[in-house]
Amino acid sequence: MELFDYAFFRNAIWGSLFASIATGIVGVYVVSRRLVFISGGITHASFGGLGIGFFFGINPLTSAMIFSALSAFGIKWMSDKQGVREDSAIAVFWSLGMAVGIILTFLTPGYAPNLSEYLFGNILTITRTDIFVLIVLALILTLFFIIFFRAIVSVSFDTEFAKTRHVPTKFIEYTMMLFIAVTIVLSIRLVGIVLLMSLITVPQMTANLFTVNYSKMIILSSIISFVGCVAGLFLSYFLNVPSGAFIIFVLILLFFLGKVAKAFIGKSSN
Incomplete structure (x- = not known):
């Protein structure tokens, strides 16, 4: 318990809580819409934004957020308007982001930037500012889902049917792409770019083992994510050792334990 005497440890706990809420909300949409590959593309594209930040001397996470959002919109635009297959559009921006990031990082004047906390995560580096931003993100996401819950659920499972019901599908899709990009960048400190895709998919998969109710999946996946982070x-x-690797390891372990528990419950009920 003496660990809680340290400010950096308390910051890590609070950061984990609000990041888990944000990723829990966004992740259920990602899994429901089968956007896992897109989220992976946005995650790796964010490396280009980090490189831009290092090279021009601006906040790397700010530039990564802008670059990720533009990449998310670019993927959607190319696949919807330009006749490019979605997986091909993802590959373009995935590769572009990584290439730009590598080039500009190595061209950055002075000492080479420390990329380990961005690539692999370091939850102990979360600051009070990071916590405040995560709180704002979690509140905005919660409010958005409360207001547009029915529309989001409709778009998540059947976009074409949602269009026939006059649901603003494009607004929901592009807004959620923006939220996915922002959530990804603000969660980089937890598990890093390399493993971040798992943070917005594995807890949701685990929650889906026990419920198919959309709102219950959000709550349960947020709890699972927080438990894994702590x-x-x-x-x-x-x-x-790097915190990101252990967080993902615990989350995957919880998923397999959930599979075993569900199988055992199924056999017991039979």
Whole structure:
């Protein structure tokens, strides 16, 4: 319990909580819409924004957020308006982001930037400013989902049917792409670019084992994500290894335990 005497540890706990809420909300949409590959493309494209930030001397996360949002819109625009297959559009922006990031990082004057906390995550580096931004994001996402819940659910499962019901599908799709990009960038400190895709898919998959109700999946996946973050945080602190790897390891372990529990419950009921 003496760990809670340290401000950086308390910041990590609070950051984990609000990041789990944000990723829980966005992740259910990603899994429901089968946008996992798109989220992976946006995640890796964000590296280009980091490179731009390092090279021009601006906040790397700010530039990464802008670059990721533009990449998300670009993927959607190319696949919808330009006749490009979605997987091909994802590959273009995925590769572009990584290429730009690598080139500009190595061209950055002075000492080479420390990329480890961005690539692999370091939850202990979360600041009070990061927590405040995550709180704002979680509140905006919650409010947006409350207002447009029925429309989001309709778009998540059957876009064509939603159009026939006069649901503003384009507004929902592009707004959610923006939220996905923002959530990804603000969660980089937790698990890093390399593993971030798992943070917005694995807890949701685990929640989906026990419920198909959209709102219940959001709540359960947020809880699972927070448990994984806290467990990974403790393990990484005591073993002195990157926190991101342990967070994802715990989340995947919880998924397999959930599969076993569901199978056992199924056999017991039979």
